[in-house]
Amino acid sequence: MLQLNSVSYQKGKSDLIQSVSATVQPGDRLTIFGPNGAGKSTLMRLMAGIIQPSSGTITYDDSLSGKNAIGYIPQQLALFENLTVKEHLRFYQKMIGSKTNPFMNEMIETLQLKDFWNKRIDELSGGMKRKVNLTVGMIQQPKIVFLDEPFVGVDLAAKHDMLNWLNRLNSRGVTIVFVTHDWQVIHELADKMWLMENGDLLHEATVDEVVHDHIELPDTSSALQKMISFHRY
Amino acid sequence: MFMIWKSILKRKTTWVLVVIIPILFGLVIYPTIKDTVSQVSVPITVVDQTDQEITDELLNEIDEEPFQVSRMDTLDLRLLSTGEAEAIFVFNDNMEANILSGQTDEIITWYRTENSYVDGLFKEKLASALMSRVVRAEAASVVTQYKPEADWEEVYEYGLRYFEPRPIFEMKFEHISGVEDRSATVDESGDHLLFILLWLYISMLIGYFTQFLYEWRADGVLERLQMVQRSGRFYLTWLIGVFGITYSIFLMATQLMEIPVVKWAYLIPFGTVLIYFIFFEIVKKKWTMYAWMISYSVASFVIFLLADWKIIESDWMYLFIPTWLLV
Ligand SMILES: Nc1ncnc2c1ncn2[C@@H]1O[C@H](COP(=O)(O)OP(=O)(O)OP(=O)(O)O)[C@@H](O)[C@H]1O
Ligand SMILES: [Mg+2]
Numbered sequence: 001m002l003q004l005n006s007v008s009y010q011k012g013k014s015d016l017i018q019s020v021s022a023t024v025q026p027g028d029r030l031t032i033f034g035p036n037g038a039g040k041s042t043l044m045r046l047m048a049g050i051i052q053p054s055s056g057t058i059t060y061d062d063s064l065s066g067k068n069a070i071g072y073i074p075q076q077l078a079l080f081e082n083l084t085v086k087e088h089l090r091f092y093q094k095m096i097g098s099k100t101n102p103f104m105n106e107m108i109e110t111l112q113l114k115d116f117w118n119k120r121i122d123e124l125s126g127g128m129k130r131k132v133n134l135t136v137g138m139i140q141q142p143k144i145v146f147l148d149e150p151f152v153g154v155d156l157a158a159k160h161d162m163l164n165w166l167n168r169l170n171s172r173g174v175t176i177v178f179v180t181h182d183w184q185v186i187h188e189l190a191d192k193m194w195l196m197e198n199g200d201l202l203h204e205a206t207v208d209e210v211v212h213d214h215i216e217l218p219d220t221s222s223a224l225q226k227m228i229s230f231h232r233y
Numbered sequence: 234m235f236m237i238w239k240s241i242l243k244r245k246t247t248w249v250l251v252v253i254i255p256i257l258f259g260l261v262i263y264p265t266i267k268d269t270v271s272q273v274s275v276p277i278t279v280v281d282q283t284d285q286e287i288t289d290e291l292l293n294e295i296d297e298e299p300f301q302v303s304r305m306d307t308l309d310l311r312l313l314s315t316g317e318a319e320a321i322f323v324f325n326d327n328m329e330a331n332i333l334s335g336q337t338d339e340i341i342t343w344y345r346t347e348n349s350y351v352d353g354l355f356k357e358k359l360a361s362a363l364m365s366r367v368v369r370a371e372a373a374s375v376v377t378q379y380k381p382e383a384d385w386e387e388v389y390e391y392g393l394r395y396f397e398p399r400p401i402f403e404m405k406f407e408h409i410s411g412v413e414d415r416s417a418t419v420d421e422s423g424d425h426l427l428f429i430l431l432w433l434y435i436s437m438l439i440g441y442f443t444q445f446l447y448e449w450r451a452d453g454v455l456e457r458l459q460m461v462q463r464s465g466r467f468y469l470t471w472l473i474g475v476f477g478i479t480y481s482i483f484l485m486a487t488q489l490m491e492i493p494v495v496k497w498a499y500l501i502p503f504g505t506v507l508i509y510f511i512f513f514e515i516v517k518k519k520w521t522m523y524a525w526m527i528s529y530s531v532a533s534f535v536i537f538l539l540a541d542w543k544i545i546e547s548d549w550m551y552l553f554i555p556t557w558l559l560v
Contacts (some may be wrong), residue, residue: 050456072460078453080240091236095461140461 001026016042020201030177034196035223040179044146046062048072071142081122095141103141110165126153147178197224234470278318287329290469295358320345333370424492432555443509447519497560504554
């Protein structure tokens with residue numbers, strides 16, 4: 001449904017993404033895995049269409065051509081500091097032009113946003129902000145969603161609820177692409193892994209293959225190798 | 234989309250900048266500037282080559298607010314063209330003797346330009362001070378002629394009681410033309426100072442609103458809006474709000490301060506907002522933008538004043554938006 005053909009991205013003189021070719025299939029549960037600065041966020045932003053590749057192309061199939069087909073939850077909290085949760089949701093709901101939104105209500109329910117419904121963003125805890133960030137990014141009920149470290153600071157109970165909910169969406173056909181440094185989340189939310197380092201997509205594999213050492217990396221002492229070895233802990 | 238303005242208006246700083254500062258300006262700074270401007274507004278030069286006592290006497294008598302009189306002992310007509318003097322009055326030698334003997338021709342020469350407006354008032358005051366002396370002297374002479382026993386001095390002192398003042402002397406009027414046109418009249422240059430302060434304020438206000446765009450870009454809010462909808466509408470909302478606020482302030486302030494705004498001047502807030510917006514698009518870092526805009530504002534301030542004083546008259550000065558008032 002989404003295809004990367006030798007996609008590169010440069011900023012100034014440095015290559016942040018170096019000639020990546022890969023495909024995301026409908027219904028995938030995919031995680032992009034790699035050390036800090038590997039280019040994971042950059043690749044997600046390219047796929048979400050927020051930035052354009054310096055060279056190469058990204059093609060989407062028809063199911064993703066609609067205006068609200070792609071959801072993106074940024075690593076930063078892209079929220080208005082002094083607006084309330086309620087105001088945020090109402091604002092974005094208006095933006096996408098929908099009146100009744102059962103999907104949004106479902107999210108509100110799952111993430112228990114009503115508990116801090118009328119609080120301003122700058123009055124929320126880190127985990128609460130993450131929940132709002134997630135809800136806002138998915139309010140348009142996307143067909144594919146890119147989540148950049150969505151669970152940072154979210155407590156275990158809420159994380160559990162969010163994971164369940166994302167899996168439920170996936171079973172309804174929503175494609176999920178995410179970045180995390182949390183092996184537990186990978187185990188619960190991913191089937192496939194893209195292993196990245198220094199802007200290179202080194203390997204595509206299933207989570208099982210990675211966990212059972214069925215892959216070989218060119219540099220066995222790299223940060224990526226170490227990260228993989230932590231899955232047991 | 235109104236929500237973005239809700240977010241902006243929820244900040245106290247916004248209210249301080251948009252409401253409190255204009256009120257403070259209106260209540261405190263505006264009257265002060267108006268006053269100072271009118272106090273120092275009419276520079277008059279008096280030339281007296283022989284430094285006569287009667288000059289002191291006359292000037293003391295007409296020492297009044299709107300005039301700022303400076304005394305010199307040589308005539309320098311350049312003062313008129315530079316605007317350092319609104320008018321020059323040359324007191325001829327032996328003035329006192331001439332007055333007392335009733336010899337009133339050409340005792341004072343008056344130099345002015347096409348652009349001298351209020352100096353006439355000074356002339357009137359000078360004339361009346363002189364006239365009372367001439368009248369009393371003539372009275373004393375007449376009285377002593379028919380009544381030799383009368384005391385001249387005494388009659389001179391009380392002369393005004395017996396004679397109605399009449400305009401018996403005329404000043405020689407010399408018009409200096411070809412002097413550089415100073416269209417900045419007394420009142421206008423004060424208004425223009427207020428105007429450029431108003432513009433600096435508006436510029437700062439727009440800078441404040443632009444800061445939100447930077448903030449939202451840095452926070453990723455703009456990217457997010459781009460995901461759900463074209464960011465075009467977002468910018469439009471921002472622009473409409475900023476235009477609304479700046480135009481309200483601009484039009485109200487110029488009305489209140491009675492600054493005449495004609496054709497091009499109406500575009501001043503528009504141009505200023507646009508320049509900030511263009512800077513936002515091309516300058517990625519907030520502080521770089523501020524550095525540029527502060528430099529631009531200061532440069533505009535200086536260029537505007539220089540243009541107002543006709544020191545600069547080239548077309549490039551219109552790159553600095555406030556000068557559009559002077560078109
Ligand atoms: N705006 C930018 N300008 C220049 N370089 C950038 C910019 N944003 C990111 N980079 C560089 O691009 C590389 C990849 O950044 P990216 O954010 O994609 O990494 P990441 O894999 O998401 O890391 P993390 O796990 O820390 O989130 C890094 O080396 C970073 O320094
Ligand atoms: Mg990242």
